[in-house]
Amino acid sequence: METTTDALLAQVTPYAEAGSIRPGRQTDAIDGVCPRIVAEPTTGPELSEILQWASTERLAVGVRGGGTKLTWGRCPGPIDVALSTARLNKVVEHRHGDLTATIEAGATLTQVNEVLGIHRQWLPLDPPWPERATVGGVVATNDSGPSRHWHGAPRDLIIGVTLARPDGALAKAGGIVVKNVAGYDLSRLMTGAFGSLGVIVDATFKVTPVAVSSRTLTVDLDSIEALEPALAAVMASSLTPSAVELACPPARLLVRFQSVDQAVEKQAEEARRLMEAATNGRVLVAADEAEREVWADHASRWDVDGTLLKVSTLPRALVSTLTWLRDQCDRQGLQAAAQGRAGLAVFDVRLDGPAEAQGKLIDALRDRLPIGDGSVVVRRASQDVREVVDPWGPLGDGEGVMQLIKQRFDPDLRLNSGRGPV
Amino acid sequence: MDTSLISALTEIVGADHVVTNDAERATYDTDGLAKLRSTPGLVVLPGTAAEVQQVVRSCHDAGVPFVARGQGTGLSGGALPHPDGVLIVMTRLNRILDLDIANRRITVEPGITNLEVTNAAAPHGYYYAPDPSSQVICSIGGNVAENSGGAHCLKYGFTVHHVVGVEAVLPDGEMVRIGGPALDPPGLDLLGVLVGSEGTLAVVTKVTLRLLRKPASVKTLLAAFDSTEAAGNAVSGIIAEGIIPAAVEMMDRMTIEASEAAVHPNFPQAEALLIVELDGAEAEVTELFDGVTRVCQEAHAKEIRIAESEEQRARFWLGRKAAFAAMGRVSPSYYVQDGVIPRTRLPEVLRRIRELGDEAGLRIGNVFHAGDGNLHPLVCYDDRVDGQADLAERVANDILTICLDVGGSITGEHGVGADKAKHMPKMFTDVDLDTMQLVRCAFDPNHLCNPDKIFPTPRLCGEVPGPYRQHPAEAAGLAARL
Numbered sequence: 001m002e003t004t005t006d007a008l009l010a011q012v013t014p015y016a017e018a019g020s021i022r023p024g025r026q027t028d029a030i031d032g033v034c035p036r037i038v039a040e041p042t043t044g045p046e047l048s049e050i051l052q053w054a055s056t057e058r059l060a061v062g063v064r065g066g067g068t069k070l071t072w073g074r075c076p077g078p079i080d081v082a083l084s085t086a087r088l089n090k091v092v093e094h095r096h097g098d099l100t101a102t103i104e105a106g107a108t109l110t111q112v113n114e115v116l117g118i119h120r121q122w123l124p125l126d127p128p129w130p131e132r133a134t135v136g137g138v139v140a141t142n143d144s145g146p147s148r149h150w151h152g153a154p155r156d157l158i159i160g161v162t163l164a165r166p167d168g169a170l171a172k173a174g175g176i177v178v179k180n181v182a183g184y185d186l187s188r189l190m191t192g193a194f195g196s197l198g199v200i201v202d203a204t205f206k207v208t209p210v211a212v213s214s215r216t217l218t219v220d221l222d223s224i225e226a227l228e229p230a231l232a233a234v235m236a237s238s239l240t241p242s243a244v245e246l247a248c249p250p251a252r253l254l255v256r257f258q259s260v261d262q263a264v265e266k267q268a269e270e271a272r273r274l275m276e277a278a279t280n281g282r283v284l285v286a287a288d289e290a291e292r293e294v295w296a297d298h299a300s301r302w303d304v305d306g307t308l309l310k311v312s313t314l315p316r317a318l319v320s321t322l323t324w325l326r327d328q329c330d331r332q333g334l335q336a337a338a339q340g341r342a343g344l345a346v347f348d349v350r351l352d353g354p355a356e357a358q359g360k361l362i363d364a365l366r367d368r369l370p371i372g373d374g375s376v377v378v379r380r381a382s383q384d385v386r387e388v389v390d391p392w393g394p395l396g397d398g399e400g401v402m403q404l405i406k407q408r409f410d411p412d413l414r415l416n417s418g419r420g421p422v
Numbered sequence: 423m424d425t426s427l428i429s430a431l432t433e434i435v436g437a438d439h440v441v442t443n444d445a446e447r448a449t450y451d452t453d454g455l456a457k458l459r460s461t462p463g464l465v466v467l468p469g470t471a472a473e474v475q476q477v478v479r480s481c482h483d484a485g486v487p488f489v490a491r492g493q494g495t496g497l498s499g500g501a502l503p504h505p506d507g508v509l510i511v512m513t514r515l516n517r518i519l520d521l522d523i524a525n526r527r528i529t530v531e532p533g534i535t536n537l538e539v540t541n542a543a544a545p546h547g548y549y550y551a552p553d554p555s556s557q558v559i560c561s562i563g564g565n566v567a568e569n570s571g572g573a574h575c576l577k578y579g580f581t582v583h584h585v586v587g588v589e590a591v592l593p594d595g596e597m598v599r600i601g602g603p604a605l606d607p608p609g610l611d612l613l614g615v616l617v618g619s620e621g622t623l624a625v626v627t628k629v630t631l632r633l634l635r636k637p638a639s640v641k642t643l644l645a646a647f648d649s650t651e652a653a654g655n656a657v658s659g660i661i662a663e664g665i666i667p668a669a670v671e672m673m674d675r676m677t678i679e680a681s682e683a684a685v686h687p688n689f690p691q692a693e694a695l696l697i698v699e700l701d702g703a704e705a706e707v708t709e710l711f712d713g714v715t716r717v718c719q720e721a722h723a724k725e726i727r728i729a730e731s732e733e734q735r736a737r738f739w740l741g742r743k744a745a746f747a748a749m750g751r752v753s754p755s756y757y758v759q760d761g762v763i764p765r766t767r768l769p770e771v772l773r774r775i776r777e778l779g780d781e782a783g784l785r786i787g788n789v790f791h792a793g794d795g796n797l798h799p800l801v802c803y804d805d806r807v808d809g810q811a812d813l814a815e816r817v818a819n820d821i822l823t824i825c826l827d828v829g830g831s832i833t834g835e836h837g838v839g840a841d842k843a844k845h846m847p848k849m850f851t852d853v854d855l856d857t858m859q860l861v862r863c864a865f866d867p868n869h870l871c872n873p874d875k876i877f878p879t880p881r882l883c884g885e886v887p888g889p890y891r892q893h894p895a896e897a898a899g900l901a902a903r904l
Contacts, residue, residue: 097658097766098795099666120664142611155611156583163857171857172850177762179580179794180831181569181618182838182849183876184858188582188614197610209664235526238547238638240702263706312606316524346605372587372602395609397598402610404864421609 003057005036008080012053015039020046020087028082030062031071031419032383035082042087044162044170044201051199052168054081060414061166063195065134066108069141072379073194073419074391083199085136091115092202093176100159100176102204105136120210124151128302136200141379142192146243146256146298149343151208154191160204161187163197166410176204189405194420197409211242211258215268216291221251221281224326228319231342233278235315239267244343247298248322253342254298301339307351307358308380311338311365314373318345321368325349328364332357348379359388371396392421423463423506427484431466431508434476439514441465450509453494453501454556457811458840462489462503467511471531471589471597471627474510478625479595481508487870490625492533492561496568497758498839500620500875507873510625512563518542519628527586527603529630532563536570539631548633551578554835555743566626569618571835573669573742574699576793578634580835582617589628590616593866603630615861620837621872623865637701640668641711642729642738645718646692650674650788653694654768656721657792660698661765663717665710670793671697676752677745677789677800684748687741690725696792697738745789746800753785753802755811759818760836761825765795774824775799782817784810796834797825823848838876846878856881 005023015021020042024035041047054061059080064070085106092102096119103112103123109130113122126145127138137143139161144153151157160174163186173186190200219230227246230253234244243256255275257267268285275283286294313321322338329336334357340347351358358381365376371394378391395402399422406413406422432440441447442464451461463486468474481488487507494501503509515531518538522528523546528539536557539550553572554560560570566588571580578584587601600616601607616623647653653672660667673681673695682689689695698714700707718726729735749756763771772788779786779801787800799821803814822832822845832838832845846855855877863883865871873880 095764095766097662098764099661100764142606152579152583153606155614156579165857169853169857171854173854173858175762175831175849176829177764177795177831177834179571179575179762179791179796179834181835182831182833182842183846183855184861185569185582185615185618186858186861188611189861191614192611208666212664236635238635238703240637240706259703259706260709262709263703266705267703310606312604314525314604344605369604371607372599372604374604375606375608377608392608396600396607398600398607398609398612400596401592401598401612401864405610405861408860408864 008037008057011057012050015046015050021050024082028084030064030079030082031076033062033076033079035062035079037080038082038084040084040087044164047083047088047199047201048164048168048170050081050083051164051166055167055414058412058414060417063199063416065106065137066129066132068129068133069137069143069380072141075383075386076419077417085134088201094119095176096121099207100178100204101207102160102176102202103135104202105200106134108132108134109138116207117210121207122210123205124157124208125154128299135203139191139200139203140193140195146245146341149244149341150240150242155188157205158187158191158203159206161190162201163190164199164201166198166415170201174204178206195416196406196420196422198415213261213264214256214258214287214291215264216286216294217255217268217271217275218284218286218294219253219255219275219279219281221253221279224248224251224319224322226279226281227251227253227322227342229278230275230281231319233274234271235343237270237274239271241271241343244341245298246338246340246342246347247301248326248338254294298339301337304350307378307382307385309349309351309362310346310377310379311349311369312346312375313369315345317374318342324368325365328361332361334358334361355382355384355388358385362389366393395421424484424486427480427486428464430480431464431477434480435466435468435473439467439469450491450503450511453491453496453499455497455499455839455841458499458502460503460505462509463506465509465511467514469514471515474512474515474625474627475591475595475597477508477510478591478593482594482868482870485868485870487873489872490563490621492564493535493559495556495560496564496837496839497760498833498837498841500567500837500839502840504873512561515627522603523548523633525603526633527630528633529603529628530562532566532626532629533561536560536562536565543633547636549636550631551584551634552581555746562629563626566617566629567619567621568835568837571791571796573671573791576670576791577666577668582614584632585613585617585629586632587630588613588616588626590624590626592624593868593871601630620839620875622862622875623871625871639704639707640699640701640735641707642697642699642735643711643715643718644689644727644738645696645698645723646690646725647694647696647721647723648692650694650772651769652721653696654772654792656696656718656723657768658766659717659721660714663713665713667698667714667793668701669697669699670791671742672788672790672792673742673745674788676785676787677749680748680752680787681741681745683751685740685744687737689741690727692724697742742789746798749787749800749802755803755805756787757801757803757814757818759797759799759801759821760833761797761822761830762834763795763797763825763828763830765792767828768792768795771797771824771828775821778817778820782813784814784817786817791834794834795830819845840875843876843878846876
């Protein structure tokens, strides 16, 4: 017989008294699933003890941070305990001379960068919703933004992790130094795992100086096809942009340079020359307030409901994939918009329309992009869409090992069950 | 070794590529770390990925351990053979399979050397960024196993940042492709954990790497200082300016002299030398270079030389990269240590290392990647003097303790291998190590793939724990287990 919520709470009275555990409310729901209990530990050891208890009681545990990606991944099963990182939110240490920082999972990116900013440094991750997205959530989803072009994704920046295993044991891997090959790299294994292997307690990253100067070129082109020469002109040059973004429709390329004044000016000028020679598009160079507006506009395209796909292709196949998407969507009455890392050929697609048609399009796109040559993952979608298409899709040859890793870490499959890739 | 396994493997790779006789097998008994020796039970040199797969499968079926070996330049005994096992030498798999400039990728077999990759891309204006000092001879497969770095990883990262896909044979003989030329393969980051796993999780048979555009401008300077502390302060000063150079390398008097004797780079006489290299857009390099020069002057550099030509720059690097090998000129034997510290602790740690050497009566040379705090102290000794080798090893171990004291690591790029497994408990708790070995158990529950490396105490894996559960995708009717 299932233990009642009150009986469960009674088992953990000390935590309840400390305000770390309380009954779940609808506002605590993870992808619509309301947890019976919410735990909000303030320290790693406390989090570990709560997980240990949940493990002994064989309770299903879901993890939540800032709540910006709760509908990402597959729909979760019933959740007994929602483990929230809301109160585990300190910047533990910013070693500015070493360009590293250790940060608890629940800190938001905005909070982190306020602290790092004191020494004119930042954690160079700019995914959507920085004021709410937490470090734990960004690592768990390996999410990133335009700056990934130069600085990399969370998996490129993480150098150490403290994690709580599903059985509650606290383990660490990596360290606080930027170069370190001692032991298996569990930091990277946790990155992008959607919390399926353990709960991130804190993570240590390489951080970087804030650039003193910045310019952004905006190139508006007549068609998606015209992106090809524009992009080629930048990528084949020896320019060192910090971001190369696309946005369709219309057919826009954003190229950003961040460095010292002179370097930024000269590179922006060189890039403008190359773009004008390669296209007949309009090239605008923005700085200061105008530049902030360009990026705010770019980011605002995110704050729209609908399905969100993450698509990766070979660089050479980027534009042909975009035109294929446009043509297919036109034919099937779907609305699509694409946005993302043009220089890396990794981008997001927003999709709207009947669930069946969306499912068909996603399947067809997956056929076009076999594992290795690309991938299509449904990040966010309504339940209707997720009923007709698996959000993760094929994981390739590695799937067997991935399942075995999950089983070794979480033999009862109780942690974030169902949501992640395994 | 079981004769039926020997015949099976001979059948697979051909009699010409099997080494059975004692004397020849003994030539494989060590990698770059000569103090550890173990003659392999059998040596095979497969010529194709398919042969590697069959070899691994045969070993697995026979329950015989196997160790993959590239060029054997590793410095932690990571490729130390197993006396009752098969050594799989990968050097015949040395082809470039696909140079794909349009996608900025190259796919190679693991036996090819690091430098050959860059050489293949160079005519197109591209290069492969990680550049370990042994790049002329070390193999890409070994780089993948060790997550090799090099002088330029300060700015460009390590092997793990540049490998986008591999084909690998799992310890049970299954061949898998993980990742590929496109970024972000879905699912768990298997590449992230495979790269740097020191050959304990799989045998890699193909590697797809990112290529980078050659920088528009490269400027390199050499700054001479009266003390390693002053040079260390200059390194901190450069970082504090917000400058991330492509490389910041330091050498001390002993390694400068050794290098001078061996390859004559014409370095200035000094207690410490910094080599600082900036690369990128012309204007950026010019402006930041002025900043670096100023910081070095403020840190009391007594001489600053700027490479005026590519030839002179190459000479600076020759002097740096030859330093390890050159130590033979100044000491009969030396112990190469590899430890990491937070770079702000450089002056303090260098002082403590010097004190250790003084107490033991041994000379310690220092040549290292100062920008990322990766030290390579060279503890000199004379193995003809009784007890000196042991003393040198003790001093080298004490250096690791210092690194850990200040929050560092026992290895930055040489790996744990067979040599440092005993030090792992100083850096990690039992739970940490146990958790890492959950990964090992998922890949290699029978401990056949390069056993006895990294972990001081192997974990008993047992059966895959837990009951079979239907996967959510299966439940939804979206996928099936075949």
